[in-house]
Amino acid sequence: MARKSSSATPEEExxxxxxxxxxxxxxxxxxxxxxxxxDLDDEAESPFLRGQKRVPVRxxxxxxxxxxxxxxxxxxxxxxxxxxxxxxxxxxxxTRSWRFRIDSSDNIQVSGSSNVSRYQVMEVxxxxxxxxxxFVPLELRKQxxxxxxxxxxxxxxxxxxxxxxxxxxxxxxxAFVQVNSHIELIDAxxxxxxxxxxxxxxxxxxxxxxxxxxxxxxxxxARMKIYAQLMKELDAGGAHYSRDLSDVDLSDPDDVKAxxxxxxxxxxxxxGSSNFLERFRIYVAHVQEWxxxxxxxxSVDLRYEHQVIVNPDSASGKAKVGxxxxxxxxxxxxPAPPATVQxxxxxxxxxxxxx
Numbered sequence: 001m002a003r004k005s006s007s008a009t010p011e012e013e014x015x016x017x018x019x020x021x022x023x024x025x026x027x028x029x030x031x032x033x034x035x036x037x038x039d040l041d042d043e044a045e046s047p048f049l050r051g052q053k054r055v056p057v058r059x060x061x062x063x064x065x066x067x068x069x070x071x072x073x074x075x076x077x078x079x080x081x082x083x084x085x086x087x088x089x090x091x092x093x094x095t096r097s098w099r100f101r102i103d104s105s106d107n108i109q110v111s112g113s114s115n116v117s118r119y120q121v122m123e124v125x126x127x128x129x130x131x132x133x134x135f136v137p138l139e140l141r142k143q144x145x146x147x148x149x150x151x152x153x154x155x156x157x158x159x160x161x162x163x164x165x166x167x168x169x170x171x172x173x174x175a176f177v178q179v180n181s182h183i184e185l186i187d188a189x190x191x192x193x194x195x196x197x198x199x200x201x202x203x204x205x206x207x208x209x210x211x212x213x214x215x216x217x218x219x220x221x222a223r224m225k226i227y228a229q230l231m232k233e234l235d236a237g238g239a240h241y242s243r244d245l246s247d248v249d250l251s252d253p254d255d256v257k258a259x260x261x262x263x264x265x266x267x268x269x270x271x272g273s274s275n276f277l278e279r280f281r282i283y284v285a286h287v288q289e290w291x292x293x294x295x296x297x298x299s300v301d302l303r304y305e306h307q308v309i310v311n312p313d314s315a316s317g318k319a320k321v322g323x324x325x326x327x328x329x330x331x332x333x334x335p336a337p338p339a340t341v342q343x344x345x346x347x348x349x350x351x352x353x354x355x
Contacts, residue, residue, distance in 0.1 A: 094132075095132055099162065100132050100133045100134060100162055101162060102128055102131055102132075102163070102164065105129065107163045107164065108121075108128075108163070108166065109159075109164065109166065110166045112167050112168040113168040114170065114198075115150045115201065116148060116150045116151055116170060120148055121148075124145055128141070128164070133161070133162055133163070134158070136164065138157070138158070142155060149171075149191060149192065149193045151168055152169050152170060153168075154169070171191060171193060172188070173203060173205070175206055175208045176205050176207040176208065177192060177207065177209075178207055178211075179212075183195070186208060186220070188221075188224055188225075189217070189221050189224065190218075190221035190223065191217060206242070206245040206246060206247050206248050207247040207248070208223075208224075208227060209250070211223065222253075223253065226250060226253055227250060229276070230256060233276040233277040234276060234277060239277070241277070244260050244261065245258045245259065246260070246261045253273060254272070255270055255271075256271045257270055257271070262287075264291060267283075267287065267298065267299060268299035268300070269299070269300050270300065270303050272303035280302075283300055283302060286308070290310055294311070297311070299311055299312060
């Protein structure tokens, strides 16, 4: 009995499958689209999802932030360079141009001076003539102007294009002062000033004595504080006792001596270092009484409480004078007529305490 043959053997089936796969592979190679579709099918069949591939983008050589910073830096450098160039140009023009040159003294204005002469100011500013206005050392000129005795403060300003403006504040004198037998003026800070050449200003002050010319300004300033306190107290309440003083001796700070002048002569009054008004009122109240008792009244010492010493500066002998209770009238303990009392005697006079 004949064997029934099959349509295909296993070997043939395997060969057919290999041929079919090879044909499909060649078709995929020839068609890229089919290959991509195959990949998509494979990806769809994959149990794990993957991100799509990013399309590469062409970038510049520098990051955007770095490029922005470089741009800003270039703009700043360009601005600084422009400003520097403009400044150099203006500086050269200002320092070299004839327009900024001080041609004459008429280009220097001085204001605020009445006792400071223009000649004194121009002595300081003479070196600035024909100089560029920007080269004038303003601070140095200010200091030099303030060395003039009458100048308390000064300011020097440029007025473009070619002028200088000087404003002077003068010192205010408060007294005459005797220095080496010369009479000058002095202010509250102890600065000595020459008498003004012009006769426009007239002063009525006592003469301060007891200040040597070698004394530093700081010491004179301390003495002038005592003088200011004396004037303040004597003029308090509208009394104006300072008008009766012809000179004030400040040589001893603990014993201020004032010379008082009236129709009967001059009397040197010792006022101590405090209570000037109270002590001076004692003098005013009893001066006529003392003149009646003594032939010559040269000086009075009021520094001691409840006690007055007459003519102490020429004392060689002493006679005591006591105050009678009640009216303050004087009587002599050692009886002697007034004509016999010598001018060089020192007499103690007891008085009531004045408030």
